[in-house]
Amino acid sequence: MKSWCKNLLAVGLSVAFLSACSSSDVEEEPVSELVEIQATVFPEIIWDTNVGEGVGDYYSQLRPTVRYGKLFVADRSGIVVAFDEATGEELWSQNFNDEFEQKLKTKTNGIRLAAGVTAARKKVFVGGETGLLVALDEATGEILWSSQANGELLSAPTVAEDVVAVNTAKGAFEG
Numbered sequence: 356m357k358s359w360c361k362n363l364l365a366v367g368l369s370v371a372f373l374s375a376c377s378s379s380d381v382e383e384e385p386v387s388e389l390v391e392i393q394a395t396v397f398p399e400i401i402w403d404t405n406v407g408e409g410v411g412d413y414y415s416q417l418r419p420t421v422r423y424g425k426l427f428v429a430d431r432s433g434i435v436v437a438f439d440e441a442t443g444e445e446l447w448s449q450n451f452n453d454e455f456e457q458k459l460k461t462k463t464n465g466i467r468l469a470a471g472v473t474a475a476r477k478k479v480f481v482g483g484e485t486g487l488l489v490a491l492d493e494a495t496g497e498i499l500w501s502s503q504a505n506g507e508l509l510s511a512p513t514v515a516e517d518v519v520a521v522n523t524a525k526g527a528f529e530g
Contacts, residue, residue, distance in 0.1 A: 402443030406430050415469065418511075422474035423493050429481050433466030437479070437496060447496035454498060455487065470521060471511025482508035482521055490519070 407430025419428040426438045433451035451466040470482035482488040486504040506525035513520045
């Protein structure tokens with residue numbers, strides 16, 4: 356007798372819950388009228404350019420950075436270019452494949468920049484899939500120093516005081 360009561364109670368509760376879910380006593384909220392937006396900013400293209408040949412099917416987190424009145428851009432294939440922020444004039448260009456060809460010959464088929472571009476302390480820092488981290492002079496593009504990290508660089512270099520830190524694919528945080 357007790358199990359019959361339990362089953363009846365379970366069926367009754369199930370029906371109650373299902374009927375509660377299907378109730379239509381929800382009040383509809385009124386839709387607000389759209390107001391016309393008055394534009395206060397009118398952007399216009401002052402200059403544009405392309406650097407490199409793109410990344411194809413790869414996802415790239417390379418983003419340009421602006422500092423010192425310049426726009427610094429990197430291409431996945433190893434090209435870093437500085438443009439005058441106001442005029443778009445190319446100020447300097449650096450091809451890492453030319454500079455680091457011998458160093459990377461045994462490891463890879465060229466540079467694959469992926470870690471982003473950081474400009475700080477009058478330098479431009481760029482890193483990539485090979486673990487190569489390079490510091491360039493922001494004014495001339497001259498390579499000041501390079502370092503080989505233990506694994507692919509996953510993040511844009513972070514600069515503080517006299518330390519440059521990057522996160523690598525091997526889980527290391529190198530500085």
